[in-house]
Amino acid sequence: MTARLSAADIARRVAQDVPDGAYVNLGIGMPMKVADHIPPGREFVLHSENGLLGMGPAPAPDAVDPDLTNAGKQPVTIVPGGAYFHQADSFAMIRGGHIDVSILGAYQVAANGDIANWSLGGSKPPAVGGAMDLVAGARRVWVMLSSHVAKDGASKLVERCSLPLTGLACVDRIYSDLAVIEIDADGFLVTDILDGLGENELAAQTGAPLRFAPGCRRLRAELT
Amino acid sequence: MTARLSAADIARRVAQDVPDGAYVNLGIGMPMKVADHIPPGREFVLHSENGLLGMGPAPAPDAVDPDLTNAGKQPVTIVPGGAYFHQADSFAMIRGGHIDVSILGAYQVAANGDIANWSLGGSKPPAVGGAMDLVAGARRVWVMLSSHVAKDGASKLVERCSLPLTGLACVDRIYSDLAVIEIDADGFLVTDILDGLGENELAAQTGAPLRFAPGCRRLRAELT
Amino acid sequence: MIDKRYTSAAAAVADCEDLRDGAVILIGGFGDAGVPERLIDAVRERGLSDLTIVSNNAGSGDYGLARLLASGCAARMVCSFPRSSGSVVFEELYEAGRIELEIVPQGTLAERIRAGGAGVPAFYTATGYGTPLAEGKETREFDGRHYVMERAIRADVALIHAATGDRFGNLTYAKTARNFNPIMAMAARTTLAEVRTTVDMVDPEVVVTPGIFVDRIVEVGA
Amino acid sequence: MIDKRYTSAAAAVADCEDLRDGAVILIGGFGDAGVPERLIDAVRERGLSDLTIVSNNAGSGDYGLARLLASGCAARMVCSFPRSSGSVVFEELYEAGRIELEIVPQGTLAERIRAGGAGVPAFYTATGYGTPLAEGKETREFDGRHYVMERAIRADVALIHAATGDRFGNLTYAKTARNFNPIMAMAARTTLAEVRTTVDMVDPEVVVTPGIFVDRIVEVGA
Numbered sequence: 001m002t003a004r005l006s007a008a009d010i011a012r013r014v015a016q017d018v019p020d021g022a023y024v025n026l027g028i029g030m031p032m033k034v035a036d037h038i039p040p041g042r043e044f045v046l047h048s049e050n051g052l053l054g055m056g057p058a059p060a061p062d063a064v065d066p067d068l069t070n071a072g073k074q075p076v077t078i079v080p081g082g083a084y085f086h087q088a089d090s091f092a093m094i095r096g097g098h099i100d101v102s103i104l105g106a107y108q109v110a111a112n113g114d115i116a117n118w119s120l121g122g123s124k125p126p127a128v129g130g131a132m133d134l135v136a137g138a139r140r141v142w143v144m145l146s147s148h149v150a151k152d153g154a155s156k157l158v159e160r161c162s163l164p165l166t167g168l169a170c171v172d173r174i175y176s177d178l179a180v181i182e183i184d185a186d187g188f189l190v191t192d193i194l195d196g197l198g199e200n201e202l203a204a205q206t207g208a209p210l211r212f213a214p215g216c217r218r219l220r221a222e223l224t
Numbered sequence: 225m226t227a228r229l230s231a232a233d234i235a236r237r238v239a240q241d242v243p244d245g246a247y248v249n250l251g252i253g254m255p256m257k258v259a260d261h262i263p264p265g266r267e268f269v270l271h272s273e274n275g276l277l278g279m280g281p282a283p284a285p286d287a288v289d290p291d292l293t294n295a296g297k298q299p300v301t302i303v304p305g306g307a308y309f310h311q312a313d314s315f316a317m318i319r320g321g322h323i324d325v326s327i328l329g330a331y332q333v334a335a336n337g338d339i340a341n342w343s344l345g346g347s348k349p350p351a352v353g354g355a356m357d358l359v360a361g362a363r364r365v366w367v368m369l370s371s372h373v374a375k376d377g378a379s380k381l382v383e384r385c386s387l388p389l390t391g392l393a394c395v396d397r398i399y400s401d402l403a404v405i406e407i408d409a410d411g412f413l414v415t416d417i418l419d420g421l422g423e424n425e426l427a428a429q430t431g432a433p434l435r436f437a438p439g440c441r442r443l444r445a446e447l448t
Numbered sequence: 449m450i451d452k453r454y455t456s457a458a459a460a461v462a463d464c465e466d467l468r469d470g471a472v473i474l475i476g477g478f479g480d481a482g483v484p485e486r487l488i489d490a491v492r493e494r495g496l497s498d499l500t501i502v503s504n505n506a507g508s509g510d511y512g513l514a515r516l517l518a519s520g521c522a523a524r525m526v527c528s529f530p531r532s533s534g535s536v537v538f539e540e541l542y543e544a545g546r547i548e549l550e551i552v553p554q555g556t557l558a559e560r561i562r563a564g565g566a567g568v569p570a571f572y573t574a575t576g577y578g579t580p581l582a583e584g585k586e587t588r589e590f591d592g593r594h595y596v597m598e599r600a601i602r603a604d605v606a607l608i609h610a611a612t613g614d615r616f617g618n619l620t621y622a623k624t625a626r627n628f629n630p631i632m633a634m635a636a637r638t639t640l641a642e643v644r645t646t647v648d649m650v651d652p653e654v655v656v657t658p659g660i661f662v663d664r665i666v667e668v669g670a
Numbered sequence: 671m672i673d674k675r676y677t678s679a680a681a682a683v684a685d686c687e688d689l690r691d692g693a694v695i696l697i698g699g700f701g702d703a704g705v706p707e708r709l710i711d712a713v714r715e716r717g718l719s720d721l722t723i724v725s726n727n728a729g730s731g732d733y734g735l736a737r738l739l740a741s742g743c744a745a746r747m748v749c750s751f752p753r754s755s756g757s758v759v760f761e762e763l764y765e766a767g768r769i770e771l772e773i774v775p776q777g778t779l780a781e782r783i784r785a786g787g788a789g790v791p792a793f794y795t796a797t798g799y800g801t802p803l804a805e806g807k808e809t810r811e812f813d814g815r816h817y818v819m820e821r822a823i824r825a826d827v828a829l830i831h832a833a834t835g836d837r838f839g840n841l842t843y844a845k846t847a848r849n850f851n852p853i854m855a856m857a858a859r860t861t862l863a864e865v866r867t868t869v870d871m872v873d874p875e876v877v878v879t880p881g882i883f884v885d886r887i888v889e890v891g892a
Contacts, residue, residue, distance in 0.1 A: 021450045023660045043450045045616070045660065049776065050700045051846045053658050054616075066703060067845040073701030073754060081450070081616035083655035084845055086852040086878070087700075087726075088566075088784035091777030095567030095797060096634060098660050119802075125728075125764040126773045127753035128803065133777030136796040137567055168800040245672045247882050267672045269838070269882065273554065274478045275624045277880050278838075290481060291623040297479030297532060305672070305838035307877035308623055310630040310656070311478075311504075312562035312788075315555030319575060319789030320856060322882050343580075349506075349542040350551045351531035352581065357555030360574040361789055392578040559788070566781070569812040571793035590791040590821075599812075620875070653842070654876045 003221040004177040004194065007146050012037040013192070013219065014144060014175050018044055018101055025049065025094065025134055027104035028072035031144050034103055045081070047099055049130040051090045054082020071130065094130065095137040102138030104131065106171075107150075108161040109143050111187035111208035113171045116163035117143075128166075135167035145176040148205050155207040157181070157188065178202055180219070181210070192217040227445040228401040228418065231370050236261040237416070237443065238368060238399050242268055242325055249273065249318065249358055251328035252296035255368050258327055269305065271323055273354040275314045278306020295354065318354065319361040326362030328355065330395075331374075332385040333367050335411035335432035337395045340387035341367075352390075359391035372400040372429050379431040381405070381412065402426055404443070405434070416441040451615045452659070454666045457490035457642060464605065464664070466638040469496050471604040474561065474632040475503040475513060479532060482625030484609040484642045485512045486668045491607065492516045502526040502561070502601060504554065504628055508534030522547060526601070528554035553581060556598055558631060563600035565634025565661070570599050606636035610657065610665075613643035617662030618650040626656065633661040642668045673837045674881070676888045679712035679864060686827065686886070688860040691718050693826040696783065696854040697725040697735060701754060704847030706831040706864045707734045708890045713829065714738045724748040724783070724823060726776065726850055730756030744769060748823070750776035775803060778820055780853060785822035787856025787883070792821050828858035832879065832887075835865035839884030840872040848878065855883040864890045 005013070011033035018024055018034070025047045026032050035057065038044055046055040048070045055070060056077035064075040078084075093099055106117040115135055118128045135141050149155050157174065174181040179202055180192035189211045193202055195218040203210050229237070235257035242248055242258070249271045250256050259281065262268055270279040272294045279294060280301035288299040302308075317323055330341040339359055342352045359365050373379050381398065398405045403426055404416035413435045417426055419442040427434050454460035461467055473491070477483030492515060499522045506527055507513030514537040516522070525547055530538050541547040552560070553575045563571055572595035576582040586597040608629040610619035619641055621629060633639045639662050646667045676682035683689055695713070699705030714737060721744045728749055729735030736759040738744070747769055752760050763769040774782070775797045785793055794817035798804040808819040830851040832841035841863055843851060855861045861884050868889045 045450070047660070048846070050703070051849050053660055054652065065845065067847040069701060069703050069846055073703075078652055078845070080649050081614065081618065081659065082652045083618055083650075083658040084652050084843070084848055085655075085658060086848050087776070087780035087850045088853045089658075091780045092562075092566035092634060093658075093660055095777050095781070095795065096565045097567060098565075098634075123765055125752045125757075125761060125771055127749075127751040128773055128775050129751040130776040132775040132801060132803065133797045136799070137777070165801045167798075269672070271882070272624070274481070275627050277882055278874070289623065291625040293479060293481050293624055297481075302623070302874055304871050305836065305840065305881065306874045307840055307872075307880040308621070308626055308874050309877075309880060310626050311554070311558035311628045312631045313880075315558045316784075316788035316856060317880075317882055319555050319559070319573065320787045321789060322787075322856075347543055349530045349535075349539060349549055351527075351529040352551055352553050353529040354554040356553040356579060356581065357575045360577070361555070389579045391576075559790070563793070568781070568793045568795060569815070569817055570810075571785070571790045573790060588792075593791070595791055623875070653845070 005219060005221050007033055009221050010144055010175050010177060013180065014103060014142065015039060022100040023047055023098065025099050025102045025138065030105055030146055031103040047093060049090050049094060051085050051087060052078065052082065054079045091133055094133045097137060097139055099138040101140045101142060102134040103142045103144060104134060106143045106145065106156065107163050108156055108158050109171050109174055110158050110161045113169040113183045114161045115143065115166045115171050116161040117166045119164040131166050135170040140172045141170050142173045142175065143171050145174060148176040148178040155205055158207040178205065189213055190216055192219045195220045229443060229445050231257055233445050234368055234399050234401060238327060238366065239263060246324040247271055247322065249323050249326045249362065254329055254370050255327040271317060273314050273318060275309050275311060276302065276306065278303045315357055318357045321361060321363055323362040325364045325366060326358040327366045327368060328358060330367045330369065330380065331387050332380055332382050333395050333398055334382050334385045337393040337407045338385045339367065339390045339395050340385040341390045343388040355390050359394040364396045365394050366397045366399065367395050369398060369400040372402040379429055382431040402429065410435065413437055414440055416443045419444045452617045452662060452665050453615055453646060454664050457486040457666050457668065460640050460664045460666045461487065461490045461494060464638055466604040467491065467494060467496065470498045472500040472502065474603045474606040474636055475501060476608040476627065476629035476632050478504050478627040482609045482621065482627050482629055483512055484607040487607040487640055487642050488512050488516050492519050496521050498523045500524040500526065502603060504528050504557065505532050506530030506535050506538035508532050514538065517541060524548040526550045526552060528552055528557050551581060560598055560601040561635045562631045564602040565631060568600055570597055572597055601635060603636040606632040606639040608633050608639065608641045610641050610643045612645050612647050612650060613641060613665045614647050614650050617659030617665055618655045619643065619657040619662060620650055620654060621656055630657045633657045638663045641665045644668065644670055674839045674884060674887050675837055675868060676886050679708040679888050679890065682862050682886045682888045683712040683716060686860055688826040689713065689716060689718065692720045694722040694724065696825045696828040696858055697723060698830040698849065698851035698854050700726050700849040704831045704843065704849050704851050705734055706829040709829040709862055709864050710734050710738050714741050718743050720745045722746040722748065724825060726750050726779065727754050728752035728757050728760035730754050739763060746770040748772045748774060750774055750779050773803060782820055782823040783857045784853045786824040787853060790822055792819055794819055823857060825858040828854040828861040830855050830861060830863045832863050832865045834867050834869050834872060835863055835887045836869050836872050839881030839887055840877045841865065841879040841884060842872055842876060843878055852879045855879045860885045863887045866890065866892055
């Protein structure tokens with residue numbers, strides 16, 4: 001089998017699919033990497049739910065402004081054309097269907113589009129942030145998975161989520177290190193599969209039935 | 225009987241009762257006159273529901289700005305400390321209980337505090353504007369009546385309104401050309417009566433029972 | 449490159465798919481302040497029919513909104529105060545039974561539009577409770593007070609007027625010409641904005657309508 | 671003359687009647703941006719008890735909100751994300767069962783606060799439908815989609831942070847330090863604002879929080 005996709009490979013693949021001019025919310029962590037792979041000539045407007053459109057890259061260490069952070073509380077910058085606004089307006093953008101694409105991580109995604117990405121249970125205080133708003137409100141919800149399978153060997157793609165849900169029937173597409181998978185009324189539909197990976201091998205690492213799209217594309221890890 | 229109060233007299237009397245620093249919405253027409261009688265040393269902030277706090281007087285004819293109007297669509301000015309905002313924010317001020325006093329005209333006010341001030345029926349298209357929001361949302365609702373009695377001889381103060389209602393049990397006080405009347409759980413309570421007018425004479429011009437407050441004050445028309 | 453600018457109001461409305469017969473159209477303005485006159489004229493020239501127009505007033509004189517209504521394109525008007533001085537066109541249509549009217553308290557109208565833009569399908573308000581304008585509407589008590597349930601307004605198209613705009617669609621307004629424009633921009637599938645002046649970039653701290661709510665802008669001058 | 675300025679945070683909180691045992695207090699900020707640190711310290715020094723604190727996060731380190739919580743004054747926290755890195759104080763209180771937590775999706779938290787300020791007692795939202803955070807809540811279908819009914823949040827006091835303010839209480843904010851501050855200012859009986867700089871007058875076009883929502887302001891420097 002060829003190398004699985006790196007986080008950067010996945011981010012690059014996701015970025016290719018974001019339409020020019022789209023308003024995009026990137027979840028904390030891996031989804032943030034999408035911003036580093038915007039194809040030349042294309043312009044996305046990044047939304048940060050703490051109250052910013054036009055989020056730019058991290059500032060130089062000597063240009064950090066504590067008043068300008070992202071949803072992960074990290075210092076960021078603003079690009080030309082950006083704007084600041086308060087929380088109710090920021091979530092009006094999300095909940096009112098104005099965000100074209102929300103790209104998030106997940107613990108589990110089910111074949112019916114359910115997603116679980118905010119709680120593993122346990123004694124720690126729960127914390128949800130804007131995840132439930134994003135999956136309920138964005139026009140398209142895409143999940144990025146650095147690995148198709150969790151550390152304990154269980155697939156993150158499941159028939160039904162066992163973890164506490166973030167939202168119901170809301171995920172449109174999954175980008176993992178092994179495949180790109182659409183979710184439609186019939187469940188998982190593979191549109192891209194890692195070059196060299198057999199369909200059965202992918203199915204074995206997936207917790208629900210897979211269908212393969214005609215002309216299913218091959219994904220290749222980039223040499224870097 | 226002495227002279228009934230003029231509109232200016234009533235406006236002067238109302239203005240005396242507005243607390244210093246209050247946020248006040250003045251209805252179109254007669255209530256607007258209150259702005260001309262703010263007592264020296266006192267500062268009110270006038271709210272205009274089309275999106276303005278700090279409404280000032282009409283501009284000089286050569287200083288009219290079509291972008292700066294009041295709720296009656298007349299040209300106005302803005303005073304220091306004012307602000308512009310959109311309609312949802314403007315009505316959040318009204319509906320969220322942030323306006324200290326709403327001063328409006330009325331066709332009828334009932335002893336239970338109901339008010340009718342937006343429709344006389346007829347074939348013309350109805351029009352309500354912000355009246356229902358103001359009576360439902362302002363902390364205090366005061367009604368100004370240029371005449372206690374309508375042209376047809378019927379009192380504007382009634383047991384129950386016969387005209388289409390603007391709001392239920394919301395009027396706190398009435399200022400007419402004959403009296404100042406509080407509305408409490410038991411109905412109309414006269415706190416000020418026109419000097420020279422007998423209690424029975426006032427009662428005869430009022431469509432519901434009156435009580436008179438101990439130490440009921442006398443109102444005098446001002447010579448102008 | 450994102451560039452939402454169009455060269456004319458006619459060009460901005462020409463290929464707008466959401467502008468079609470039967471569409472619901474939000475039109476900004478309060479009285480004559482902040483009314484997107486040029487966009488209204490351009491829409492009128494499209495010769496559409498069966499429109500629902502949502503606007504605080506119903507136009508006056510024989511220009512702008514009144515002229516749009518006079519063209520007979522609107523079947524229905526949602527409005528808080530259609531009876532300004534000079535609203536002759538609307539009054540005639542209304543009295544002739546040629547246009548339907550839904551009258552809405554001004555704050556409820558604003559809140560319903562804002563709800564439409566914010567993904568809130570319905571909310572409760574004390575405004576109008578017990579009045580003819582709440583007849584037939586669901587009511588409910590919270591903490592001892594009575595409220596009316598109101599539904600959000602969402603539209604196909606919003607026509608708005610602004611003072612300045614940039615290529616991203618960020619907008620500022622002039623004084624009380626702001627009025628309904630920012631909330632209407634949020635509540636339509638396609639928002640068209642006419643601006644007095646286009647600028648390179650609106651200062652991000654003073655943007656009133658962020659570009660995410662605006663699809664097309666056209667500079668129309670003062 | 672209207673003048674809402676106080677000489678210190680301590681003076682601003684000293685005679686505030688709404689600041690009392692059992693009060694509900696909104697506290698602005700997101701992470702460390704836009705947090706009214708000086709007002710929080712002044713409230714802590716009042717030694718109140720049984721407070722309900724509504725804030726997006728639950729503080730971090732041993733300063734500001736975390737230090738307020740460490741003082742034991744809060745019985746209950748309403749919060750969207752109390753588990754930032756360094757939220758040790760809150761986690762310890764929570765795991766020891768010494769503080770109650772209501773976890774609310776961030777947008778629902780914002781909308782509930784905004785509703786509180788706008789006189790909306792309840793509204794519907796798709797957020798959270800079918801998840802553990804909607805358990806026990808009323809749900810309802812509109813146009814084929816399911817929604818949860820959420821109640822407004824109103825508070826006794828809001829503590830907010832702003833960039834500039836004038837004697838009327840008009841405020842502007844700095845960048846993303848705006849966050850929850852403007853909506854919290856709307857939703858409390860008494861709103862106290864700490865501002866970096868007081869100015870003679872905020873430009874009426876760029877006011878973000880009009881003075882009507884602000885009761886007291888105190889200049890605290892950068």
